[in-house]
Amino acid sequence: MRQSALFTDFYSLTMAHGYWKMNMNRRAVFEMFFRRNPFSGGFSVFAGLEPLLQKIQRFAFSPDDIEFLKSRLIFDDGFFDYLRDFRFRGSLWAMDEGRVVFPQEPLIRVDGGLVECQILEGLILNSINFSSLVATKTARVWLASGKGAVMEFGLRRAQGPDGAMSASRSAYIGGAFGTSNVLAGKEFGIPVLGTMAHSWVMSFPGEEEAFRAYADIFPKNPVFLIDTVDTLRSGVPAAIKVGKELAARGVNFGVRLDSGDIDYLSREVRRRLDDAGLPNATISVSNDLDEFIIQTLHDAGAPVNSWGVGTQMVTGGTDAAFTGVYKLMGKYDGDTLTPTIKFSDNPEKTTTPGMKQVWRVMDKWGQAVADVLSLEGGETPETGKHHAFWHTSADYRHFYHVPETDAVPLLKERLRNGEPVRDSSSLDDIRALTRYDLETFDGSYKRIMNPHVYKVSIMTELRALKLRLINNFLGGLS
Secondary structure, three states, rough: EEEEEEOOOOHHHHHHHHHHHHHOOEEEEEEEEEOOOHOOOOOOOOOOOOHHHHHHHHEEEHHHHHHHOOOOOOOOHHHHHHOOOOOOOOOOEEEEOEEOOOOOOOOEEEEEEHHHHHOOHHHHHHHHHHHHHHHHHHHHHHOOOOOOOEOOOHHHOOOHHHHHHHHHHHHHHHHHOEEHHHHHHHHHOEEEEEOOHHHHOOOOOOHHHHHHHHHOOOOOOOOOEEOOOOOOHHHHHHHHHHHHHHHHHOOOOEEOOOOOOHHHHHHHHHHHHOOOOOOOOOOEEEOOOHHHHHHHHHOOOOOEEEEEEEEEHOOOOHHHHHEEEEEEEEEEEEEEEEOOOOOOOOHHOOOOOOEEEEEEEEEEOOEEEEEEEEEOOOOOOOOOOEEEEEEEOOOOOEEEEEOOOOEEEOEEEEOOEEEOOOOOHHHHHHHHHHHHHHHHOOOHOOOOOOOOOOOOOHHHHHHHHHHHHHHHHHHHOO
């Protein structure tokens, strides 16, 4: 299925038209990176890459798309001839989807004609930003639960149909073990989960009848929603009565709390279930949960077996967007790359120029020490060599380190001449990478509140290039 190349910001097309008209469509290098971790957190999770690669390979202008652009009455006819044959024919490098990542390091590098690179901007940012936001939020929720059972229940609150599908996929990467979104289950192979709504209970004369009917229809581990009327005075007694009937047949069951004081109610429900001889009955909770509430409940020892999270997970909650940006890092004159830099009064917004690789430096125990940026083909963090690793702002801040093991290159070629050069990763493999990566970072970086800042640094050679461009710019202003 074709992906309309109109899925871009209008300024990308006006600039593309300008590059074409001025015969400036030479080879260039762009990078996608982000400026801060969402949720005041210490890490992020890179998600959305595999769907993005599929879309790029189908990215084209249909005859209808061309007619729409003609109706704008601002483009030359010759530009439409170019767009009719438009395909991405460059190369794309990216980190593995599911990787734990950090601000200021390139997640994606695009190398191709200036026009095609520019037109891809909107698609890349839209695909990666939302997916990474949700995957990061879910990883935080999963960690807050003590790496427990987290269910994604966000379809009804997600940002439109595509948002719901992207959110379900990304939440699974981040750590959710299933989704309520049935279409996501079909499309992505994610386990589909669900119990009952209050409307089911309200459709019967009483809670006992509702629970018994549900258990008769779905006899494999049914879960009863016990807060429709009164959790402790009617919901739990009805669940216990039906639960004993199920236990006599060797069937386990669970209950779900969706309102009230979850800490108090979960403890009281657990006590009553245990007193009734039903210690294997499980307790699930929902009710607008986020990582802060879940961590508080988990640390307090609330007897919760699984967590249903919806709105806060699939919308990003307190953070509406991931801060990914897409910047020009170099342009070619023949075969020679001339690095480019974007300046800002805010040093954190001044870009790091040139075509780069990202290296993850690990200690001998397999724990991450720092991510280090180097110029492609230039200086690298060598094992056993004493290095100075500099702050990405290229100021005085730095630290010295002697790598004990070979640094791991994180950017890998994904597309060459617009075609894939490696097999796609399965969603389960992507999810497994996130879990593996999280284990390689000290717990101080994964704290839900006030995390330690992980070091993202630049090599001395790259710092020298950045300082030289800055000084050349400042000299030109004097």
